[in-house]
Amino acid sequence: MNTSQFTICNHVDPAGCVALLVEHRTVFREYLVSHGYSNSYIRRCEEVVARFSRWMSEMCQHLCDINETLIEEFLHQRVPDYVDPVSGYRRNHSRSPLIHLLATLRATGLIQPRTIDMTPVVVELRRFDGYLLQARGFAKSTRENSIRIVGRFLRERFDDGTIELPTITPEHVRNFLSSQAKIYRTPTSFSMVVSSLRGYFRWRMMQDDDLRALTGALANPANWQQASLPKSLSIEEIEQLLAALGQTDPIGLRADAMVRCALDLGLRIGEIARLSLDDIDWEAGTITLHRTKGRRDDVMPLPATTGKAIVAYLQNGRPKTLHRMVFTSHKAPHERPICRSVVSTAIRHAYARAGLPYTSAHLLRHTMANRLLAAGSSIKDIADILRHRSLNATRIYAKLDSRKLARVALPWPGYSAMNTAGSQTR
Secondary structure: OOHHHHOOOOOEOOOOOEOOOHHHHHHHHHHHHHOOOOHHHHHHHHHHHHHHHHHHHHOOOOHHHOOHHHHHHHHHHHOOOOOOHHHOOOOOOOHHHHHHHHHHHHHOOOOOOOOOOOOHHHHHHHHHHHHHHHOOOOOHHHHHHHHHHHHHHHHHHHOOOOOOHHHOOHHHHHHHHHHHOOOOOOHHHHHHHHHHHHHHHHHHHOOOOOOHHHHHOOOOOOOOOOOOOOOOOOHHHHHHHHHOOOOOOHHHHHHHHHHHHHHHHOOOHHHHHOOEHHHEEOOOOEEEEOOOOOOOOEEEEOOHHHHHHHHHHHHHOOOOOOOOEOOEOOOOOOOOEOOHHHHHHHHHHHHHHHOOOOOOOHHHHHHHHHHHHHOOOOHHHHHHHHOOOOHHHOHHHHHHOHHHHHHHOOOOOOHHHHHHHHHHHO
8 A cells, every 4th residue: 555645644734733644554553463453454444544544634634633523524424335323333344444543543642532421411321320230230231221222312302402301291202112113123122112211210200300200101012921932942953953063163163162051051142252261160060150130140060061162162263362251252353352242143153054043042041941841840940040030030931841731731621521422422
């Protein structure tokens, strides 16, 4: 790449802002190399920064003007496939290189640190998040979902202005729920919208805000949780899935170990992603789960099949990293822990290799519960293994216990009389 393409302008402006990115090209490359990025990705980052540099020159911008807002403006104007972050889509490949540029310039002190957003809505959401963590003990993913929904509601009403809750009417709440019903289409997901707003309104009512009329406008959709049977893999499908394991490439070894953790231990995808090397006691054959959904520590036996799958990945597939997580990212930077989506994607690909028409990783947790039930375990035992805080979450599996259901089944009306008449006829 031509070095001149990396230059914004070759002078010092009157404000004293040195507008020379070319002088820091080496630092930028060293930053990417130190984080384990490949040469091809580094070249693409340099190309993106070169485009950004030329655009800044056209817009008469300088080095000290670089921040998140300027990058968003560039992406809107010059990158065809860019979608506004508010919509939730991330189909653009030019954003991450510019984020790396921001990190490099801030690490070397060439631009100002990122300013903390102090708009009223953001401050309110920080306070609400603290309440959900300290008083309610919600997990991070649950808090993030609630903050996202409440933030969307508040920004729709007040944008960046002052929050005036008395101006909100029940009609505003109902209109917001109607708009969200187009996004959260299932009763379970839409209930999350209702519960998030109800939790926020109740929190404000604890601060002497009279929002009873708003809470009255919230109604959960009809959702009979005990009306259907929990889906699980059949014995044939389990054998089909296990037969598809045994991959030899690093990503395949990681996927096999993740499937074993979900199928043999019933771990949630977040628990698999957070699993640490320090959580496994190889001599005792146990695994300790920290920061579970129930916000407690649980010690479980480590099955031999699961242990072998994890060992195979650690010895032959896991990249060298400094962090202690069992499962690591196979894309640079390797030091960054994986997120829940990596686990769900790995399990979904395992389904595809086995020829199974499923996508839900939670299906393996249901399958484990069904296997325990078929082996004669009680509902209380299953609740303990699945780490449910309430038996109500486990009782749905009682429907799958055909042996005990047969004991309480009543005879079909008239069945005995029909049998008696038939025997007399014969």
